Amino acid sequence: MESKVILETRGITKDFPGVRALDSVTFQLRKGEVLGLVGENGAGKSTLMKIFSGAYPAPTYEGEIFVEGKRCNFLGPKDSQKAGVAIIYQELNLIPELTVAENIFLAREPAFGKTGIIDRKQLFKKTKDLLDLLTIPIPPQEQIKNLSIGKQQMVEIAKALSYQARILILDEPTSALTEQEVESLFKMINSLRSRGVSMIYISHKLDEIFKITDRVTVIRDGKTVASKPTSEMSRQELVSLMVGRNIEDMYPKQAARISDVILEVKDLFVDHPFLVGEKVVKEVSFKVRRGEILGVSGLMGSGRSELVTSIFGAFPADCAGEIYVEGKRVEIGSPYEAINHGLGLVTEDRKLFGLILGMQVGENITLSCLERVSWRQIIKRKRENEVISRYIDTLKIKTHSPETIVNTLSGGNQQKVVIAKWLAINPKVLLLDEPTRGVDVAAKVEIYQLMNKLAGEGIGIVMVSSDLPEVVSMSDRILVMHEGRMVKELQRNEATQEKIMFYATGGR
Ligand SMILES: Nc1ncnc2c1ncn2[C@@H]1O[C@H](COP(=O)(O)OP(=O)(O)OP(=O)(O)O)[C@@H](O)[C@H]1O
Ligand SMILES: [Mg+2]
Known part of the structure; x- marks a missing residue:
């Protein structure tokens, strides 16, 4: 039996100057389902979600929204909250200095009568009940800043649900999560689903779509092009619906001519940003050759990003070690100097380092x-x-x-x-930190082809990535990091995802 529709749109059209982001979108979410929403970069996914969340209020778009059959006019986030819609954005919106409980009940803390004085005991109890209900193992008194990104996200979800959300929107929720955190998120999604919460799950990671969703809706150029049960969809079909054509080879690695060493790093140490005496990168040495794509793999927190950002001169005061470019020793005191020595860095956090x-x-x-x-x-x-x-x-x-x-x-x-x-x-050397995060399948292939081309021109590439199929398929050689150390080097022909995970998790 098909369950009933909880959220529905008719002919939603949204224009930005010069761009039609949504073109008469028809969309349906059913009660208690996890709906995967997929599409190329710029297809209109986030825009549609912002309309649902009231961020783009009526009448800045055309068309109609219905929640449980009732026509809704969201004039702002409050209205959509009232209708039971909650959205978890990629950038989390919690206040780091406050506790979990204070964040969840911000501006609606339980007080003693009309005194306005916060009843802290009651606040913590209410929070504990909520977190217990959701089986989130976080103490209500903990400060947000002491929690990992994954845990912070759980707090955001708890907060959303404390407003009695019946529709939860997750826009690329796993991009900053460790594998374990993704597991806990999926558990939570499953338990919410069993309690009748409907969810919209946006991701470019197709494995996740196949693992967690019941149905998928594909949008292309602002239009819904398909909607069907995930179990009836193949990967090939999904990809071609998204990009409007077939992609034969997801990882088009070409062998380039690998010649002399272009970058050498010797005994690099990097200090921990907060913990005095601790190091995040420990005695790392490696070489990259012209034409080579060197993959760097490791779990989140293993020091991968710190390795490349410190080579790029991001925190010169906290590093020790030697760097050679084309055999010559160089001192890199700032990103500016790194650029002058021929290094480029594509960072993981484009908001912080990458773009203005x-x-x-x-x-x-x-x-x-x-x-x-x-x-x-x-x-x-x-x-x-x-x-x-x-x-x-x-x-x-x-x-x-x-x-x-x-x-x-x-x-x-x-x-x-x-x-x-x-x-x-x-650049002579390009350092890439998670180059394809948040990038759609077709654009990924374009980036890989570009990497091939650059390698072919004699550039040395260091690619940090937590996307294992990408590392295995695109690298000539792979270095595996664990707790700040380089623990294993694997050649292209011997590397498998399993081997990388074995060493990344501390195996010997
Ligand atoms: N505030 C804005 N002003 C102008 N154009 C915008 C604005 N927000 C989005 N757009 C445009 O609308 C289109 C849809 O963007 P949207 O962010 O919804 O895509 P998306 O499907 O979420 O893509 P991605 O997978 O890359 O996140 C794009 O062409 C984008 O450039
Ligand atoms: Mg988006």
Whole structure:
């Protein structure tokens, strides 16, 4: 028996200047189901969710929304909250200094009568009851800043549910979670489902879609193109529905000519950011050759990101070790110096290191190579525009124009702008930290082809990634990190996902 529809839209259309983000979308969510929502970068997924959450209020869009058959007009987040809709964004919105309980019941803490004085005992008890109900093992008195990202996300979900949410939207919820945290999240989703909560689950990780969802809806160019039970959908079919064509080879690795060493790192140590005397990177040494793609794998927190960001000069005061570029010892005291020595870094956290969100797409691309497009300190517009349009084309960045503000691009397209920015400096070595996170399947293949091309031109590539199939398929050689140390080197022909996990989890 089909369960009843809880949330439904008719003809939702949403325009941004120059872009039709949603084009008469028809969408249905049923009671108690987990619906996977998939589509390419820029397809319109987040925009639709923002309409459901009241972030884009009526009448900034056309069309109708119904919750349990009743027409709703969400004029703001409060309205959609009242209708039982809650959304968990990728960037969490908790206050780090406050406790779990204070965050959940912020601005509606239980008080003694009308005194306004918070009844802390009652606050902690209410929170404990809520967390127990959801089987979340976190003490209500704990400060948010002491919790891992995964736990913080659970608190956000608890908070959402404390408002009696019946519809929970999760927009790329696992992108900053460890494997274990993903497991706990899935357990929680399953238990919510059994209690009748309906969920919309957005992800570019198709494994997750097949594992956790009951039904999938595909949107392409702002339109719903398919909707059916996950069990009746094959991977191939899903991918071709998303991108409008077949993708034969997800990992098009080409062998490049691997020649002399271009980057060498010797005995690198990096201090822990808070714990005095602790190190996050311990005695790491390795070499990268021209034309080589060196994969770096390890669990979250193993020091992978700190390794590449410290090579790039992000925290010079906290590092010890030697770095050689083309055989010459270099001192890298800042990212600026790293760029001058021919290094580029595509970071995991594009908001923090990668982009200036309030600036234009084009400006961001040429940010690191202004010298190359200038003559006597004056930027040559024509040359700059050539560089910009070349990268927008090569990477197929979906932007209305080079003048579009980066902030308004979809997540995956922002990632492509970061990559473009570093390619524009013509680096000798490219350090990539989770280069395809949040990027759709088709764009991933484009990034891989680009890596092949760069390797073919003699660039050395270091790719940190927690996407195991990606590491195994695209690397010439793989280094595995565990607790700050390089514990294993695997050659392409011997590497498997299982072997990497074995060493990454401390196996010997
Ligand atoms: N605030 C905005 N101003 C202008 N254009 C926007 C804005 N927000 C989104 N867009 C555009 O609307 C389209 C849909 O974007 P949306 O963020 O919904 O995509 P998405 O499916 O969530 O993609 P991704 O998988 O990359 O997160 C894109 O072309 C995007 O550039
Ligand atoms: Mg999105």
